[in-house]
Amino acid sequence: MKLNISKANGTQNHFLIIYSNDSSIHNQNNIIEIVKSSNSNRIDGVLVLSDSHSSDFKMDYYNNDGTWESMCANGARCAALYMYEKNIVTSEKMTIEAGDGQHEVEIIGANNVKLKMSTPKYCSKKIELLEVSGFHVDSGATHFVVEYKNIDDKTVKDLGSKIRHDKEFEPRGINVNFYEVLNSHEIIVKTYEKGIEDLMMSCGSGSVACVYHLSKTKQVESPVHVHVIGGKLQIDFDNEWDNVWISGHAEIENDIN
Numbered sequence: 001m002k003l004n005i006s007k008a009n010g011t012q013n014h015f016l017i018i019y020s021n022d023s024s025i026h027n028q029n030n031i032i033e034i035v036k037s038s039n040s041n042r043i044d045g046v047l048v049l050s051d052s053h054s055s056d057f058k059m060d061y062y063n064n065d066g067t068w069e070s071m072c073a074n075g076a077r078c079a080a081l082y083m084y085e086k087n088i089v090t091s092e093k094m095t096i097e098a099g100d101g102q103h104e105v106e107i108i109g110a111n112n113v114k115l116k117m118s119t120p121k122y123c124s125k126k127i128e129l130l131e132v133s134g135f136h137v138d139s140g141a142t143h144f145v146v147e148y149k150n151i152d153d154k155t156v157k158d159l160g161s162k163i164r165h166d167k168e169f170e171p172r173g174i175n176v177n178f179y180e181v182l183n184s185h186e187i188i189v190k191t192y193e194k195g196i197e198d199l200m201m202s203c204g205s206g207s208v209a210c211v212y213h214l215s216k217t218k219q220v221e222s223p224v225h226v227h228v229i230g231g232k233l234q235i236d237f238d239n240e241w242d243n244v245w246i247s248g249h250a251e252i253e254n255d256i257n
Contacts, residue, residue, distance in 0.1 A: 160192020
């Protein structure tokens with residue numbers, strides 16, 4: 001299978017991008033092989049872009065283990081930039097069809113892309129497990145958000161893996177986001193992501209999930225700047241959370257073949 005593949009990142013969340021209407025790509029083994037053949041040091045996921053009847057294009061997101069996920073905010077921002085830079089979509093404003101519905105996207109500057117998110121929702125009351133407590137939030141993908149101050153990377157990996165595999169979240173598992181509030185407009189988020197099974201440099205939908213919970217508990221106000229390992233994201237939202245936008249750095253690095 002001959003494919004044109006590009007490499008991209010959104011706040012150091014690393015992706016391979018493929019634009020193709022070939023349905024045979026959408027196979028777990030094929031996705032795994034695409035990741036292996038890229039010979040890249042780190043690939044978090046694969047964005048398969050195709051034509052859409054309802055939007056400017058469709059995005060299917062796959063983790064690097066080949067599992068499909070409903071939404072990846074950083075991936076969607078990179079996908080929009082790719083379509084714009086490749087002149088497939090000529091407008092700086094466009095729409096994406098993703099697994100959780102349609103999203104508006106806008107290129108707002110050099111390597112800066114903002115994406116409208118679906119309205120998040122709680123999927124649980126407070127959950128206590130292991131030595132922490134947190135909340136299950138769906139922000140397009142599912143997340144367990146938990147406050148944990150001064151968390152080190154090793155703890156993110158070790159504790160995050162245990163939570164991700166906890167029976168509470170079987171059979172699909174869950175992404176785990178550890179947050180720390182700096183002030184009403186600034187937080188830190190570190191993420192352990194299922195399907196990648198590692199500490200992430202950035203997680204867009206997880207950052208939105210954390211901000212949603214903190215907004216609902218009156219700890220933050222819009223806009224919120226989220227410090228992730230790979231940079232900074234901005235989350236803007238209204239009081240009802242009907243208009244939620246995430247923005248930050250995105251970059252198309254190079255074409256692999």
